[in-house]
Amino acid sequence: MRKTQLASFGTGLSVALYGASGGIGTALREALLADPAVERVFAFSRRSHFPAHEKLTAIATDIRREEMIADGAALMRAEGPLHLVLVASGILHGDDVRPEKSWRQIEAGAMEEVLRVNTLAPALIAKHTLPLLARGRKSCFAALSARIGSISDNKLGGWHAYRASKAALNMLIRTFAIELARKNEEALTLALHPGTVDTDLSAPFQRGLPEGQVQSPEETARHLLKVIDEKGPGESGRCFAFDGTEIAP
Template sequence: MPYSAIVVGAGSHIAQAIIEQLNERDECQQIIAISRHQSFQHPKITALHCQYDERSIENICTELDFQFPVGKVFICQGILHQNELQPERKLESISAENMLTIFEANTVTPSLWLKYLAPHLKSNEPCKVALFSARIGSISDNLLGGWYSYRASKAALNMMVQTFSVELARRSKNVKLLAFHPGTTDTPLSKPFQRSVPEDKLFTPKFVATQLLSLLDKLEIDGKASYMDWNHQPITW
């Protein structure tokens, strides 16, 4: 069945790898790639630019025009570090300004995208939505501490995904939500923290895109949110 796909945060390395692989799928006939500046040269791909404030997100979503039912959505946004902003290793490093920046990028903005995209997702065809979370957002798995704002923002995103899924199970029964942990991927986000990562656990964007797409293909529309990793293994919330 032909479908349209949406990729939010299309400027990221993983998102671009996802777009490349979607482009090769015959059943994916339309790709909406949303980013701040990224451009694409392919007739399947429509590039839209957005600054990610709520009004801009709403305006973009209001104007979306789909040729086919939306079958896959990827919300790839998030930050770990930015300029002077770094993960906090101790309590004294927490600052309100940095915490708000992290929460806006990792929790608020992805939630707004789902809010405004939701009217486009309901159809008679399956629609699978992946939001980029992280294993570090698991409350039950937190044995190391540190990285306060990043942990908390991803845990908050997980709660939003769970809560969205309860409502969508009533309103849009064709939608399946996934909180996805990509693992440590060789991108600018992880670059400062790669030194301690074993070579076989530092993944390419292409590998992560392949794993995510194959995972989405397997997931059933069951009215529940899933929290899973690159290896298709469930993570405890």
Template structure:
């Protein structure tokens, strides 16, 4: 039997709660020759800033020098920062904040795809996944508010669909998906955990394992869709 080709895994946002847990979990497995973790706060070859396309290109070039990445996970997101948070009403809209949220939640992952999808395998199973959110589902929106975050995640979900269609032409076994991790006990969700039902606030370690289980169960037909932490499809 021929030996399976060596591949690597990539985690973007590895300094965050979910990203760090994903990097650790993947490093503890024996599925990949190398696990690369990138973050804005890291230096050298591990530095990647979603707002700096040059750093994204440099990270992709670093990965391309070794085994090709069969798994790329973008585990980043922006919901609040300092005195800015999710808008409750139209009067709270701020164009600068809206642009920043879209830059991190939609444009950044798209630029990661621009530079990383071309270095992923051209044959065989390969998965590109980006963390999205159920609140980015238009059909599931019953409460309104959180304008920038909802809109940026909806934009990400559309970009994922577009990327999936294009990537299928390059590798018909590739899978490009968005993933909803649920509410995870990280800095992103901490101010908004008050109404989380019992048993639905996950530790980063549990969230990472749940997401990796979902990824493992994905099929080619799932490409372009959004799935939650239980592997259930979330309607656009």
């Protein structure tokens, strides 16, 4: 039997995965479904047509709409507690969104969209799923952040909307941790930096990177689950890279 990547959680795990059809989200979905400790995976995505699996419940959701997040949470509440909530969604570029090289390129509509997806959506997911985390055993809420969200690490400037959205997300993860510790002492929150991953999100920005710096989604999923497994309530509210090292705020 395949060894679990989530040994510190125990067995019979229920996991909620948001952004389950993206590059990293797909790899996480497959890794979780293959994990013998995981009993059920609720996979949220605007595209909910995934290969059938006995552990999988696919739920079509636009994370920009709170009513859809709330409906999904109500469905999960009826099925019992969650042990892991993973937010793997995010936006860096799109039809009307580009990383800004200068403050002159800041556009309200584009910035609002980046903040809506990268900051507000995880906040609303937390609002509706943190109360569902299991009690009396380890449970975790984790969201994909980025090293670029570190204020102290910002030496280059630019990418204003993306940096701001991830810095704000990191602050939310910290504030959620403080409140969660009062209500569910064995639960934790984590912000996770996946590194540079070979996905559509990073594809336009891979040119010139050193060989070996770009990871496959499958490698990244394994690294992220390892970090989640290794961290405990004493490290709640902090941001960690895929290799387990902490990223300063």
